[in-house]
Amino acid sequence: MELARRAVTLVRSFRRLPSLAIRTLRKCLPLVPICLLLLIVLSLWMTLNEINRKVTLLASSSVLSEPETNAVNFLDQGFYSQHQILRTKLRTTATCPPKSIILLILVSSNVGNFERRQLIRKTWGADHSIESKWKTVFLMGKNNIEREMENATAEARVFGDIIQSDYQEHFWNMSYKVAMGFEWAVKYCNFYFILKADDDVFVNTLGLVNFLSKHTTPMSKLYTGNIMVGSPVLRNGRYGVTPEEYNETVYKPYCSGGGYILSRDVVEKFLWYFDVLRPLKIDDAYIGILAAKAGVKVTHNEHFRMYENKCEYRETTLVQHPARGDCVIMLYHRMIGWKSKMKQNE
Numbered sequence: 047m048e049l050a051r052r053a054v055t056l057v058r059s060f061r062r063l064p065s066l067a068i069r070t071l072r073k074c075l076p077l078v079p080i081c082l083l084l085l086i087v088l089s090l091w092m093t094l095n096e097i098n099r100k101v102t103l104l105a106s107s108s109v110l111s112e113p114e115t116n117a118v119n120f121l122d123q124g125f126y127s128q129h130q131i132l133r134t135k136l137r138t139t140a141t142c143p144p145k146s147i148i149l150l151i152l153v154s155s156n157v158g159n160f161e162r163r164q165l166i167r168k169t170w171g172a173d174h175s176i177e178s179k180w181k182t183v184f185l186m187g188k189n190n191i192e193r194e195m196e197n198a199t200a201e202a203r204v205f206g207d208i209i210q211s212d213y214q215e216h217f218w219n220m221s222y223k224v225a226m227g228f229e230w231a232v233k234y235c236n237f238y239f240i241l242k243a244d245d246d247v248f249v250n251t252l253g254l255v256n257f258l259s260k261h262t263t264p265m266s267k268l269y270t271g272n273i274m275v276g277s278p279v280l281r282n283g284r285y286g287v288t289p290e291e292y293n294e295t296v297y298k299p300y301c302s303g304g305g306y307i308l309s310r311d312v313v314e315k316f317l318w319y320f321d322v323l324r325p326l327k328i329d330d331a332y333i334g335i336l337a338a339k340a341g342v343k344v345t346h347n348e349h350f351r352m353y354e355n356k357c358e359y360r361e362t363t364l365v366q367h368p369a370r371g372d373c374v375i376m377l378y379h380r381m382i383g384w385k386s387k388m389k390q391n392e
Contacts, residue, residue, distance in 0.1 A: 170249045253381070
């Protein structure tokens with residue numbers, strides 16, 4: 047009898063299951079719109095996150111990121127393996143022509159030096175020929191002046207010739223800036239030679255391209271400019287380095303940083319030595335140390351005029367430092383006039 051009673055109870059329970067399920071479903075119905083809304087919000091968030099990731103990738107030059115650094119930290123860190131020194135956020139709109147160019151000009155510039163960059167764009171930095179022979183880009187860091195940073199972002203969009211990294215603008219970070227420019231150049235440009243220049247120089251680009259195109263100019267192992275030999279290592283002041291940074295009394299021969307030429311193979315060699323040689327506050331002297339380590343001979347070129355304050359045009363001058371403002375405009379017009387004169391004599 048007990049078993050029969052339990053069997054009847056079990057059967058009745060099964061009969062009540064449909065009504066129980068219906069009551070439970072009715073209680074859950076008000077939650078369905080909320081669940082759907084949550085699913086929609088989640089899906090939208092994932093989509094926006096993916097778009098933001100792609101935009102971030104497009105806005106960089108695929109160089110890996112590294113925490114922000116200032117001049118002191120940069121000098122303390124030194125260079126690491128696998129080009130880790132350049133693993134920093136890189137914002138650039140600069141591109142190179144699809145075909146090989148003879149000369150890539152890398153101009154070190156400060157974020158706030160818009161007028162200098164604009165003067166270069168309007169004069170010696172612009173290549174108006176049908177087939178580009180040279181390309182000019184500007185190397186910049188960042189500063190803490192919000193307006194200047196915003197202007198630099200707009201400037202990059204308009205002109206498409208700026209390579210900007212996230213390290214602080216500082217005189218002692220110049221080696222870092224040059225290293226960034228060299229790696230970008232090798233990775234993204236087809237060029238035969240690099241001119242590394244400052245933004246307060248005049249470059250006779252027509253004469254320089256002509257010089258580099260001559261069969262007498264070596265296509266490899268070239269590091270030339272205004273050579274500095276036996277320069278003493280200073281221990282104090284703006285140009286001072288400590289014995290821990292460089293334990294020598296004189297620097298290796300190097301070219302003045304106002305402007306010097308490197309062939310592509312030399313630039314590629316330097317990329318490897320960036321990893322093992324600690325950077326110096328003095329960027330041009332550092333390049334000389336790299337050259338010595340890489341077995342690259344530094345040669346003097348008398349047509350690179352440095353530390354001359356007299357604004358005087360000479361047809362044979364290839365790079366003149368310093369040169370600013372009206373002096374650059376005058377030298378540029380003389381260069382263009384010289385070109386027209388040469389065409390008339392042909």
